[in-house]
Amino acid sequence: MKLTIPAFVGRIAFSALAALIGAIFALPLLWFLFAPFNARAELGLALPDPWTLNNFVTVFGNSYAVQALWNSFIQAVGGVILVGAAATLAAYALSRSSIPGKGAVTYILLLFSSVVSGSAAMVPIFLIVSAAGLMDTHLAVILTFAGGLLPTAMFILRDFIDSIPKSYEESAMVAGASPVQAFFDVALPVIRPGIVVIVVWSFVNIWGSFLIPFILLRSDSNMPASVAIYSFYSEAGTPIVTLLAAYSLIYSLPVIALYLFVSWKFGFRFFGGIKA
Amino acid sequence: MTTEPIEAKPKKVRNFALLSNRAGAAFLTPAGLLVSVFVIVPFFWVIFVSFTNRTLLGRTALNPEFVGLANYLSLFDPATFFQRGQFGFSLILTTQFVLASALLGQALLGLLLAWLIQTVPPWVKRITETFVIAAWILPEVVIGFAWFAFLDRDSGTLNMLLEGFGLPPGDFLLDQPFWVIVVFNTWRGAAFSMMLFNSAFSSIPPSYFQAADVAGASSWQKFRDIGLPLIRGHIVTDLILITMWTFNTFTPFLLTNGGPSYRTELVSIYNYRVAFQDFQFGKGAAVGVIMMLINLAFALIYLSIGRKKKVR
Numbered sequence: 001m002k003l004t005i006p007a008f009v010g011r012i013a014f015s016a017l018a019a020l021i022g023a024i025f026a027l028p029l030l031w032f033l034f035a036p037f038n039a040r041a042e043l044g045l046a047l048p049d050p051w052t053l054n055n056f057v058t059v060f061g062n063s064y065a066v067q068a069l070w071n072s073f074i075q076a077v078g079g080v081i082l083v084g085a086a087a088t089l090a091a092y093a094l095s096r097s098s099i100p101g102k103g104a105v106t107y108i109l110l111l112f113s114s115v116v117s118g119s120a121a122m123v124p125i126f127l128i129v130s131a132a133g134l135m136d137t138h139l140a141v142i143l144t145f146a147g148g149l150l151p152t153a154m155f156i157l158r159d160f161i162d163s164i165p166k167s168y169e170e171s172a173m174v175a176g177a178s179p180v181q182a183f184f185d186v187a188l189p190v191i192r193p194g195i196v197v198i199v200v201w202s203f204v205n206i207w208g209s210f211l212i213p214f215i216l217l218r219s220d221s222n223m224p225a226s227v228a229i230y231s232f233y234s235e236a237g238t239p240i241v242t243l244l245a246a247y248s249l250i251y252s253l254p255v256i257a258l259y260l261f262v263s264w265k266f267g268f269r270f271f272g273g274i275k276a
Numbered sequence: 277m278t279t280e281p282i283e284a285k286p287k288k289v290r291n292f293a294l295l296s297n298r299a300g301a302a303f304l305t306p307a308g309l310l311v312s313v314f315v316i317v318p319f320f321w322v323i324f325v326s327f328t329n330r331t332l333l334g335r336t337a338l339n340p341e342f343v344g345l346a347n348y349l350s351l352f353d354p355a356t357f358f359q360r361g362q363f364g365f366s367l368i369l370t371t372q373f374v375l376a377s378a379l380l381g382q383a384l385l386g387l388l389l390a391w392l393i394q395t396v397p398p399w400v401k402r403i404t405e406t407f408v409i410a411a412w413i414l415p416e417v418v419i420g421f422a423w424f425a426f427l428d429r430d431s432g433t434l435n436m437l438l439e440g441f442g443l444p445p446g447d448f449l450l451d452q453p454f455w456v457i458v459v460f461n462t463w464r465g466a467a468f469s470m471m472l473f474n475s476a477f478s479s480i481p482p483s484y485f486q487a488a489d490v491a492g493a494s495s496w497q498k499f500r501d502i503g504l505p506l507i508r509g510h511i512v513t514d515l516i517l518i519t520m521w522t523f524n525t526f527t528p529f530l531l532t533n534g535g536p537s538y539r540t541e542l543v544s545i546y547n548y549r550v551a552f553q554d555f556q557f558g559k560g561a562a563v564g565v566i567m568m569l570i571n572l573a574f575a576l577i578y579l580s581i582g583r584k585k586k587v588r
Contacts, residue, residue, distance in 0.1 A: 010495060015400045018392040021385075022404030025411050025463065027433060028426040032418075035425075043424075044431030082310070090307035097300025107579070109311060114575040116315045117524040119544035120567035123325060123551050123560045124318035147314025150307050169294050179295050208415030211526045215552060226417045241425070248418045259413055 032252075035245035042241055055246035064220060065247060068228030071138070072251070075213070075224055076206040078142035083149050083202040088195055090150075091157035092183060096166070106155075113151030118211050129216055136218040144216065145206045153198045160194035161187075193266070200258050207254060225251045319568065325561035332555035340558065347562035361538035363563065366546040370523060373458060373542060378522035381462030383515055386469020391499055393470075394477055405470075412467030420530030423460055424449075449532065453540045457528040464527065465518060472514050476507040509581075516578045520571060543567055 031045050036055055038048035059065050094102055118125070125144055134140040168190060169182040177185065210226045217223055220231075229251070232243045295303065326347055330340035357364035389408060393401040411419070426433050427448050435445035448456050480503065488498050504511075526544045528534075534541040534549065541549070543563065551560025 011395060014392055014495070015396045018389070018396045018400050018404045021389060021392075022400075022407050025404075025407040025466075027437075028419075028422045028463070029407065029410060029414075031425050031433060032422060042431050043428040044436055045433040086307040086310060089303040093295055093300040093303035097295035097297060097303070099297050099300045099304070109315075111572075111575055111579060112311075112315050112319060114520060114578070115568050115571040116319050117520075117567070117571060119524050119526045119547060120564045120571060121318040121322060122548065123557050123564050124321040125314065126551075127321060127325065127557070128313065128317060143310065144314050147310040150311050151315065154307060166294060173294070179299055182294065204413060208417075210415075210417055210530065211548075215548075226415060229417050229421070239421075239424075244421060248421060252414050252418050255413055255415060256410075259409070 032245060032249055035241065036249045038242070038245075040242075043239075055242045056250070058243055059246050059250060062243075064231060065225075065228065065243075067221060068223050068225045069251065071222055071228075072207055072224035072226065074138050075141045075145075076203050078138060079145040079149070079206045080199050080202045082142060082146040083153050084195055084199050086146065087150055087153035087157050087198055088188075088191065091154045091161055092187065092191075094154065094158045095161040096169070096187075106158075109151045110155065113148075116148075118148065122211065122215055125212070126215055135216065136222055138222060140216045141206075141213050141224075144212055145202070145209070149202050149205060153202060156201075157191070157194050157198055160197075161191055164190055197262070197266070200262055204255050204258060322561045322564045322568070325558060326565045328558045328561075330557040330561070332552070332557055343558065347559045350559060351562055351566070361541065363543075363546065365538065366541050366543050369454070369540070370542045372454070373461070374519055374522045377458040377461035378465070378518040379515060381458060382465045382469050382518050382522075383511070385462060385466045386471075386514070387473050387511075389466065389470040390473035390477055391495075391503065393474065395495070408467045408470055411463055412465065416527045417530055419464060420527065423456075423531050427456065450536060453532050453536060457532060457540050457542075460528065460531060461522060461525065465521065468521075469514050469518060472510055473507060476510040477503055480506050512581060513578070516574055516581075520574050520578075523570065523574075524567070 031043075034046065034048055037051050037053065038046065039050055039052040039054060093099065094106065129135055129140045129144065132140075134143070164187070169179075169186050172182040172186040173179065208226065213224050214227050217227070220228075225247070229244065229247060232240045232247060325340075327342060327344060328340040329343045329346070351363040356362045358368070359365060389404070393404060396404075429435065429445070429447040429450075434448070438445050446452070484502050484506075485498055488502060493501070524544055525542070526548070528540055528542060529545045529548070532540040534545040544567070547560055547563040547567065550556050550563060
């Protein structure tokens with residue numbers, strides 16, 4: 001393709017502008033690439049001098065920090081299992097059964113899920129959890145997130161299931177399978193990519209969340225990494241930068257890994273309203 | 277394709293539900309219970325609590341009394357409404373925050389990025405996208421701390437750069453906290469708008485742009501006359517969604533704690549302070565009710581637009 005000179009200059013200008021914006025987005029993050037490996041890290045951007053992995057050793061030697069990562073894991077995995085299972089069943093029912101009032105239920109759920117945000121509903125969520133006697137438990141965080149993430153998960157999955165031809169399950173049932181068998185043996189394997197998306201999305205949401213565990217948990221032994229990270233402050237309230245940076249990097253790794261996984265497996269395709 | 281198509285299936289089969297109503301109901305139960313308890317009940321409970329003087333501690337924690345509209349009256353007390361640290365101040369601050377960081381910042385930057393990455397070489401596109409998306413998906417606590425370090429007065433990267441360019445450094449978290457959280461939220465959330473507009477632009481048939489190229493149109497003309505009009509629907513969707521998210525965001529708390537002296541206290545942070553630091557659950561619930569009413573207005577607009585689209 002021939003390019004005229006102005007078009008060529010224009011294209012370079014576009015690239016330069018895109019690269020500049022990319023660089024501006026990268027700036028606050030670059031610090032995280034260096035500080036964790038710097039024995040004398042400070043808040044400023046600096047090449048590690050000397051390079052070290054000691055910060056990570058210190059983090060893993062801190063039992064509270066390790067416990068917190070484990071707590072994040074329990075809460076995220078618990079929430080993911082609940083969201084994945086309940087959303088799959090519900091989305092399948094919304095797509096494949098003819099329960100009366102399906103449309104109305106869908107509409108109401110969609111409405112409520114966007115109206116009741118965590119920051120608007122923190123008082124009643126706190127009161128419900130405390131009335132249920134679940135205060136300061138993993139279960140409280142798991143159930144709260146499951147409830148909050150389910151509506152969106154259900155809609156994404158329902159759209160996904162709607163796009164799968166019914167003839168798959170129909171032929172299984174013609175061959176004598178019960179509807180439940182048709183669901184587990186025929187539909188489920190086909191829906192799996194959709195479930196993977198839901199699972200990754202809920203995991204990232206719960207893993208990274210701060211507010212809900214912050215108000216529902218009390219004891220150090222239950223705190224997820226997002227709240228426990230504030231323990232890397234000295235008595236005087238100044239951050240212990242080396243540890244914070246190393247811990248932040250470890251804490252971010254699952255999210256980065258999942259992002260790479262999703263973009264490798266599916267391409268980071270766009271799902272409407274994917275973030276709560 | 278020599279065999280006859282199996283179209284002979286009777287029409288009945290098509291309307292035949294794969295799942296009986298009973299099985300369907302059973303499938304819906306777990307999700308229904310969870311959503312009811314943690315989404316629908318909170319909606320009504322918060323309204324109820326907002327009419328009481330419930331507190332976190334003390335006598336009224338166990339036996340709250342009905343106080344009618346007292347919580348709302350204290351929120352909207354004209355004598356203090358606009359004072360710093362009061363509800364009105366927080367509401368106005370949040371409105372400015374949404375206008376500046378979501379409607380102007382995220383949407384415009386996202387639109388610009390989406391348009392730029394249509395034409396740039398793939399490797400520039402990939403690098404730019406990676407960092408923009410990283411800002412969006414990394415955990416909020418990590419992002420909050422990264423910005424705290426970035427903006428540090430004495431050794432932060434920003435001041436280092438400013439001095440490198442011969443500009444005066446500043447203590448931005450102390451002097452310009454509002455603009456800090458505006459820039460922060462723009463940076464944090466631009467990825468969503470970028471991806472939404474990017475997928476919208478990619479759905480426009482390339483032949484439209486090729487025709488414009490033949491006619492010698494500039495990029496700006498293509499953007500104004502082809503791109504923009506064709507993604508108008510997506511822009512409305514984007515604006516409503518990012519408005520709702522920005523209105524409800526709690527993340528700036530991790531950077532500024534709502535301070536200094538309430539200057540970044542968005543309604544979400546105000547709600548947290550009233551309920552969990554001042555222990556006034558009744559008043560906090562009233563804030564929650566007002567937030568939900570505002571959410572409701574946006575959600576209704578959003579859903580009605582979505583419905584119109586489907587009908588068409």
